[in-house]
Amino acid sequence: MSRDPVTIVTYEWLPEFPRGFVRDIRARWAAEEAGVAYAVETLPVMPKSVAHRQIQPFEQVPILRDGDLTLFESGAIVLHLAEGTPLLPEARRAEITQWLIAALNSVEGATGRWALMQMAERHPAIFGPPSPPEVVEHARQGMVARLDALERVMQGRDWIAGDFSAADILLADVLRVPAAMEALAGHPALTAYVARATARPAFQRALADHMAHWQAADARMAAQA
Amino acid sequence: MSRDPVTIVTYEWLPEFPRGFVRDIRARWAAEEAGVAYAVETLPVMPKSVAHRQIQPFEQVPILRDGDLTLFESGAIVLHLAEGTPLLPEARRAEITQWLIAALNSVEGATGRWALMQMAERHPAIFGPPSPPEVVEHARQGMVARLDALERVMQGRDWIAGDFSAADILLADVLRVPAAMEALAGHPALTAYVARATARPAFQRALADHMAHWQAADARMAAQA
Structure with missing residues (x-):
């Protein structure tokens, strides 16, 4: 590790259904790929605290602390952790930023709109009618049109912009949602891409630590009950 | 001008209703703020061409050409044009990227979802049922919750991250949509922010050139008819 550890802020506890997909996984993944050690701090998901709003105006996670810097938006956190590492080579900065x-x-706008409608079917009290x-x-x-376009791009590529980069962390994580909802079945290049990205040891460590975090929270709650 | 001119690619012609809001205006605005000269090239909006798909897989605009680089995504284009200018001071790179x-x-995801529903009311053949x-x-x-959060942030600030920056081009342009649809009325700090941003000479030149582009296309079509 060539730099000081950072802190990733996520929720203290969450119900089962969003686990594995909370965006702190993007920050964890980038830290693992970049070889940056991190500690985890937490905020309650409900009720939201004033402390939360002060560091994240939309009251979401993740938040990154790196020395004096406090940063939100998973895309900006990943780019920040990628600076000066092979995840963001200077010669490809514009192209990697474009895909991120x-x-x-362009991608999450379309996949997220459809996914939100699916979630509203299952959890209308949370996601609306x-x-x-x-x-x-x-x-x-609309989602399939975007996925078709990406499918053509990914044919013959392993990663979206040269070697594995910051853009792949965001793109693969965005595509994990339709993949988990079985909406990538007609897109073999994208399916293989998500499999390739999530097979990386850094993702596997990030996912395991993310899931262990919720299990530890469950255990704490059970001990208090 | 300290650098070579760039080329901004937009549509050849468009109907009246999206004019003033096509995202090439973000690229034009950034070029004007950065003092970069640009030429305009065009692609037909319908039918989409193979040439379009080759440089923009989602068949959208704008596209930027800068020497050997071809770039899409308005956010990436604005960041690229901002490199090395006061729109993206190195000391605030992470913060500016965060807000962009x-x-x-976080903002356009919520405002765009609502705006799309409004446009579907008016133009269901284009925007769906x-x-x-x-x-x-x-x-x-959902949109109001995000706008409320931004309203608190903007109180007491002129610009979102220090001096006027690349982030303001994106944030102000995203907020122009709810402003034009009279959905910012309850948010005085945001209303003042959009007015302040769009009063800048660089925005005024970008908007005038954007509108003149469609008027010239109308005139060409009328001459051919």
Whole structure:
């Protein structure tokens, strides 16, 4: 480790269903890939605290602390951890930033819209009233158009911008959601890409530590009960 | 001008309703702020061309050409044009990137979802079937929660991250949509922020050139008819 440890802030506890997909996993993954040691601090998911709002105006996670710097937005955290590492070579900065932002806007804009409608079917108290079938179908078609475009790009590529980079952390993690909801089945290059990305030891460590965090929280709650 | 001119690629022609809000305006604005001269090239909006897909897999605009580099995603284009200028001072790179990504994900994710529902009411052939009132209301509440958070941040600030920066180009342009749809009325700090940003001479030049581009296309079409 060539730099001081950082701190990743996530929730203290969460119910089962979002576990494995909370965006602190992106920060953990980037830290593991970059060889940066990190500690974990927590905030309650409900009720939100004033301390939370002061460091993350939208009251979300993750938040990164690196010395005097406090940073939110998983994309910005990943780019920051990638600075000066092979995850963000200077010669490819513009291209990597392009794909990282594509993941968070052009791709997640479409996959997230459809996924939110699916989640509203299952958890309307949390995600709001369900949408009618024709609206869900329109969202599905919009998502498939974006996935078709990405499928063509990924054919013949292992990673989205040269070697594995900061952009792959965001793009693969965004695609994990439709993959888990069985919406990537018609996209073999994307399916293989997500498998390749999530097979990386750094992702495996990040996922294991992320899941262990919730299990430890469950155990603490059980001990208090 | 201390660098070679760049090329911004936008559509050849568009109908009236999206004019003033096509994202090439972000690239034009950044070029004007950075003092970078640019030429404009065009692609047809419909049917999409193979040439378009080759440089923008999602078949959108804008696209930037800068020497050998071809770049898409307005956020990445703005960051690229901002490199080495006061729009992206190195000491604030992480913070500016954070707010630029917040604009494109946390803010536009919420405002765009609501705006899309509004546009589906008006242009269902283009934007898909309308959503029922309770779904629109849920989206509106989600948008208002994000705007409330931003309103608290902007109170007492002129710009989102120190001096005017690349982040303000994205954040102000994202907020122009709810502003134009009269959804910012309850947010005086955000309303003042959008007015302050769009009063800048660089934005005014970008908007005028953007609108003149469509008017010239209309005139060409009229001459051919």
